[in-house]
Amino acid sequence: MAEEEDFSSLPLPDRFSHKNWKVRKQAYEDVAKQFAKSPDESDPCFRPFLNDPGLWKSAVSDSNVAAQQEAILSLCEFLKYGGRDGALRTRGLTISPMVDKCLSSTRPAIKQNSLEALLLYIELDVAAPVIEEVLPGLGNKVPKNVAATLNALTQIVHNYGCKIVDPKPILKALPKAFGAADKNVRAEATNLAVELYRWLREAMKPMFWGDLKPTQQTDLETQFEKVKAEGAPKQERLLRSQQEMAESGGGGGGDEGEEEGEEEADEPAEIDAFALAEPEDVLKKMPPNFHELLASSKWKDRKDAVDGLHQVLNVPRIKDGDFNEVTRGLAKCMKDANVAVVTQAAQCIDLLARGLRQAFGKHRATVMQPILERLKEKKATVADALGGALDAAFLATSLSDCLEDILAFLANKNPQVKEGTMKFLIRCLRTTRDVPSKPEIAQVCEAGKKLLSESSPVMRDGGAEILGTVMKIIGERAMNPNLEGLDDIRKTKIKEYFEAAEVKAKDKPKPVAKPAPAAAPKKAVAGKKPALGAKKAAPAEAAPAAKPAGSKLGLPKTGGLKAPQKRPLGSSGTTSPRRSGPIMPPSDDEEELPPTPPQPRAAPSRGLAGRSLAKPGAAAVQMPAEYSPPPPSGVSAIERAELEELRTANDRLTRHIDDLRQERSKFASEIQELKNQNASLIEDHTRDVLSVKAKETQLVRARSDAEAAEQTNDRLRRELDRLKKALSRAEANGMMSPTHDDMYRDTMAAPSTRSRMSLASSLSDERENGDVPYARSKLSPDLRYAGSNGSSGRESPARGYRNIGRHDDGSDSTLTSGRDRPVSSLPQASNGVESWRRAAEVTSQLKARIEQMKAKQGFARP
Known part of the structure; x- marks a missing residue:
């Protein structure tokens, strides 16, 4: 029996494209073993596939299922050990063939490894390019492939969540999957919708809910009810970048606890419908006679106008445009005598503010004051609609923008307006995410203390709740100066509201130096005696210690806070002329320096107060040997804390300046674009005016010609009449x-x-x-x-x-x-x-x- 030919000596590209499937299969197995044994990403075994990524395209599309199985496995090994560079070079060539041929394979190993390869592509970089390559599989003509693609998307969302995977393109493709004729496709679409609901909740419905049949909506609601009982989902698989961050920050338990707390605090703020939806241009959908109906003297016409506007604005996200005329009309409706018009107009303002978000800020001043004035309405339905409009306007802006109007209407003479404004201020303090500035806090506290002296119990309780909420934001200690002059009963009431208040913004106190690091050097100074000339150094140590008795920190200091900052510039702290001047004469101590070499190690632990002033020469010679940082005294620890705080503030300010610069450049580009648009509009307008004038000139000329022809016809008619008369006489x-x-x-x-x-x-x-x-x-x-x-x-x-x-x-x-x-x-x-x-x-x-x-x-x- 003839032995089989050995093809292992052939180059890998030749073996990957060999006509014999066994040779290809053996090549896939060999490279998988090489990848697993590689020490790092720079190993030479990865170089052929980085230089020619097309090898993987032919591998994953292998016609032989046995060889294809090994090819998918070797691709997973390549991605696992080859790093991000290999994923970036190959994903554009391998994902589409895998979606078309591997995800729906009859072999479970091929399906599982193909899904693992997709997850590895996301893990090594980001999810967006992978999702973009997978989604075309939903348009496949074979239902089995469509179902396999939906299953892959479900697994991707399940492992990485909607914070890593953008759900918008998936939600856009869901209605088509629900309309498929194959039941397996519809079942996989249901599983994907349920998985998305675990992460998005009700925010996902506006994207596709209206395209489903009533029976499908009922079935999904049943599945959603089961998911609601579960807790908040967690990301089961981390990106490679997240893994590196976790490994680098794994040493600090406190930091991890803070990060976990921040993550838990951020979990309720999931992706909402505004972030998922595409902006809609509602100005084109507005009724053409909206402004005419809104200005009508009949209340039914005005009601019809705001009803039509409400239907148009009832979308998750609104494209920004020229809403100045609309907001002015809605603000005018706040003074309408018909409460139905007022209520519907307030709901329109609510929808407009929630649909525009930050873009609504320029319209806030137009609508807020009329709404606050209308708070005098006693009907609950009208008051609720006005309150919803105020809350939406606040969420689109900030407390700083609304505070001036709120404080002005807190002094209104109408009790209903004052009470409604007070409740609005409390809601603003509870929902704001930005800590108010000190002047704003002082203004709010002053307004709250004025409400404490009102005759109405509701207003007094509201004033106490305002002060308690502010205390919850800035803390009890920072609130104490604002409570001066209040009696104990009122302070007790404020404390009750403080304990019950729930806020989203909390002022973080500035970091202060901990007492433990400051106490350690103090004990070291007291426990150790100076080794060099202790008897002569004792009076010198006592003298500096008596000077800082009046220090606010209660810690010894010799030259103030600036001394440790100047000290590292020289080789030692004793090189100062103030110290070296009067202590130079002693020469007997200099002879004692050679017999005591190990003493410089103990010198830093004594601090500034424990350093001998009688031996400047010894300190100057011994300290530079092993001493580079300043001695860890209590004063230097406080200074380091302050320095770190200043650095943090500087970094924060630098980032803020960068953001402002980017925003400025963005605004400049927008202004330039608007200027260009304005110039083009002016040109179009000029062209239209000239065309109109030319047409008018032609019209005048035609009219003059027509008049001349009429005159000529009249003259000829008269002449003909005369001829007829002459003929008749003849x-x-x-x-x-x-x-x-x-x-x-x-x-x-x-x-x-x-x-x-x-x-x-x-x-x-x-x-x-x-x-x-x-x-x-x-x-x-x-x-x-x-x-x-x-x-x-x-x-x-x-x-x-x-x-x-x-x-x-x-x-x-x-x-x-x-x-x-x-x-x-x-x-x-x-x-x-x-x-x-x-x-x-x-x-x-x-x-x-x-x-x-x-x-x-x-x-x-x-």
Whole structure:
């Protein structure tokens, strides 16, 4: 039987991509053993996978399940021992394949190790990138993969909690999981929702509750009831950074106790709905006629306006915007005569303040004073709504912002306003998280002492409760100066409220030096005698000890508090000229220095008072050998405590300055952005104004053109009317002709005469009306010539008479016609046909004139 070929000599990248699955499986096992045996993260066994992270992508996607199982296990070993760098380089390549192929595997080992790898990725860095890679698995078409992804998210939240894992992207994906057709997917979605409820409680509901069916809501409520009985959840798995902090701070039991106490104090302040929800732009959803209804004289319209606003504002988080007009309208509603409008407006202010939080601070001054003035209302429902609005406004700001208005209304003449303001101040003192400043405490205490002298028992009890709550915040000792002048009965009442008060802000006293470190050096000085020249040093020790008898601390000091600060600058405390001047003459003591070498070790324990002043040379020579810090005396301990306190205050001030600088830069950037927006708006406005002016110019021009056309049409209409009148007169004159033969002869006899008479009659009519539309030069040649005064020429009357009697055959009938009727009757007899011809000519000319005018107007119009 042939032996199998040994592939262990091949490089790891070749073995990881080998076509034989056994070779790949053996490679995964080998690297897992190497990782487990590595001394630290810098071992060479990690280098190939840091240089080529893609090896793990092909490993976790191995087609052979046996090799894939070993690949997932070796990846876990790599993450466990390889450190954060390995996790950062590989998570973008391995998480998606694991979610698609490993979490839903049929082998339990693959599923368990894949989940462990995801937890290790979070442990080594943060959770957000891992969650971002896992969530796409919820969109898989295979229900089994979706259920496995939901299970993985449940385990991640269970191990690390919602303080490490951001629940917002998970909550957004929950409604889709609840709407799946597969029952296993819905069951895993229920488990995830219950796990999230353990951490978030009711704050999670606004994110997805409205998208669920009523039956699903009922089932979840049943599951939530079981969770409510459990205690507050705790993080079961720590991040690598948290583990390092725990190891570094594990020595101090007191510090751990303080940290645990702080954590317990922070546990109730879990993530609320405001932190989970996305800001909504409610200004776009407001009714368009809100301000009109709010200003209506009918109370029903005003009630409808605030009701509609209440529905719009009833969201967990509101996007900041221009609410100045809205808050002014709500503040005006506080003076409304209808209590229903006042109550609903107060509830709108409550929702707006809770939805905006800190952004509501700029609107506080607008609404707070009207609300405090309305506290005179005696109805409980109205008072509760006003109190809720005041509490929401306070939570969005601080006690320092509201204190001025509160103190002003505590002196109001109305008892109801004063009582409501007093209760509001008590609630503010209980819920504030910032300790008031000393001037603010003095103002509050002064107001409380004034309330103690009120005639109403409620006001006196309120004053005592205010003082007791302040005492709970700053402590009994700090409160004693503010209680001077009060009798024992009132002090007893204040003490009762002090013991029962519950506050969130407590003033931490400044650290003071403990008596134990100060007493130890004192005993050491008294118990040990100086070894060098004890008899000569005794008077020198007694003299300095008698000087600090009046010290406030009751501790010996030689040169005041500044002496220990100056001492480390030199090699010894005895190098001061004040000490070395008068003690230089003795020389016998200098001979005693060589026989006593071990004495410098005992010198620091004697302190300043136990140091011999008779041997400055000895101290100067012996102390620098092993002495670098100042001697641990009682004075130096106090100074160190003060120095530490000053350093802490300096660090706190430095951090505060940095925060202010960051805030300033943020505001500067916002101001610049607003300036840019303002500039763009100005440009848009200017462009719109110019466009409007251009349109107005065009409109004026069009109107002028229209007016000119109307005038022209009127003129033409009048002219046409005149022509009709002339035509009618001509028809009437034509009817006076005696016979048809005479009309025919007249028509054939003197056309020029008839034309001249018709034109003369029309022109005479026009002169009578005062309007001659055309000059004589603009008429047709025949008409213009017919109206001339000359008597000679072709169209002269004489030639016209001559032509009348001429027939077609050339015979002249002038004499005959002259004998038949008078010559003066010939023009009258021919007026009928000539008038029709004249009318036709004038009409054609008018039509041509109108067409010319239309063409000119159409060409000139813009």
